[in-house]
Amino acid sequence: MAQQETEQQVDEVNDGYVVDTEDCEARELAHRERGTARPITVVGNPVLHRECKDVTEFDDKLASLIDDMFASQKAAEGVGLAANQIGVDLKVFVYDCPDDEGVRHTGVVINPKLVELPASQRVLDDSNEGCLSVPTAYASLARPDYAEVTGQDAQGNPIKVRGTGYFARCLQHETDHLYGYLYIDRLSKRDRKDALRQMEEGTPRYETVPNA
Numbered sequence: 001m002a003q004q005e006t007e008q009q010v011d012e013v014n015d016g017y018v019v020d021t022e023d024c025e026a027r028e029l030a031h032r033e034r035g036t037a038r039p040i041t042v043v044g045n046p047v048l049h050r051e052c053k054d055v056t057e058f059d060d061k062l063a064s065l066i067d068d069m070f071a072s073q074k075a076a077e078g079v080g081l082a083a084n085q086i087g088v089d090l091k092v093f094v095y096d097c098p099d100d101e102g103v104r105h106t107g108v109v110i111n112p113k114l115v116e117l118p119a120s121q122r123v124l125d126d127s128n129e130g131c132l133s134v135p136t137a138y139a140s141l142a143r144p145d146y147a148e149v150t151g152q153d154a155q156g157n158p159i160k161v162r163g164t165g166y167f168a169r170c171l172q173h174e175t176d177h178l179y180g181y182l183y184i185d186r187l188s189k190r191d192r193k194d195a196l197r198q199m200e201e202g203t204p205r206y207e208t209v210p211n212a
Contacts, residue, residue: 001080001097001173002130002138017160018153024106028070028096035067037075038086039207040132043182043199047084048133050180052091055110058156062092066108066154069094076206078132080170082177085133087209093174100165108154109161112175115148129169129183136202137195139187147171 041048055062065088073081079097083090096106125145130138147168149161163171173183184192 001078001095001170002132002135003077003079015160016158017162018107020105020107020161021103024096024104028074028106031067031070031094032074035064035069035071037071037207038068039209040072040076040085040135040204041087041209042133042135042211043184043196044211045087045133045209047087047089048177048180048182052082052084052089052178052180055090055092055152058110058152058154062110063154065090065092066094069108070096076132079166080174081132082174084177091178093178095167095170095174097163097167097170099163099167105163105167107161109149109151109159109174110153110156112149112151112178114172114175115150117144117146117148121146125165125169127166127169129173131173131183132206133177133182134184134195134199135204135206135208137184137198139184139191139195141183141186143169143172145169149175 069081072086073094080093080095083092091111094108098104122144124142126140126142128138129141145168146164149171151159153159161171184195
């Protein structure tokens with residue numbers, strides 16, 4: 001989404017939600033220093049338009065992918081990145097994102113599933129949204145201002161992540177990616193066309209993968 005060490009820790013006192021607000025700078029830097037930035041796939045690349053595969057092996061290869069994702073996210077100046085955005089067909093996303101109170105959240109979620117909120121608990125926020133895979137384009141998109149995601153950490157342990165405001169938008173946006181949806185897929189035809197026009201007229205500030 002557009003804008004180790006101590007991993008996220010699960011707070012058992014806090015209903016099992018990860019504590020992803022501690023040591024953010026050190027954790028993000030450690031991942032980045034081990035990783036290598038990769039170019040970003042853009043809308044039209046097939047890997048972005050289908051559901052990714054579940055992660056079943058929690059090994060060194062996965063750890064290296066996570067490091068590369070943090071490096072790629074930083075190079076592109078993003079706040080969230082899904083594995084298929086660097087061409088990898090696996091359900092993994094990383095994030096380094098503030099919430100509306102300015103609190104920084106940093107972590108990784110593997111095999112994420114968005115918790116559906118009852119309609120009575122949904123408060124929609126129609127702020128602008130952007131995506132590294134739709135570079136230079138932005139559009140207003142209504143999403144719930146609170147989100148919960150369940151999944152696993154890099155070792156395969158079950159985790160839960162929750163967020164409000166901008167961070168809630170990030171969690172929803174990145175989970176969408178891993179099920180084959182870009183944010184522009186949730187726009188009206190007119191707004192989607194406008195976003196693609198913005199992309200055509202703009203110049204990405206980071207390296208992208210040309211579509212065949």
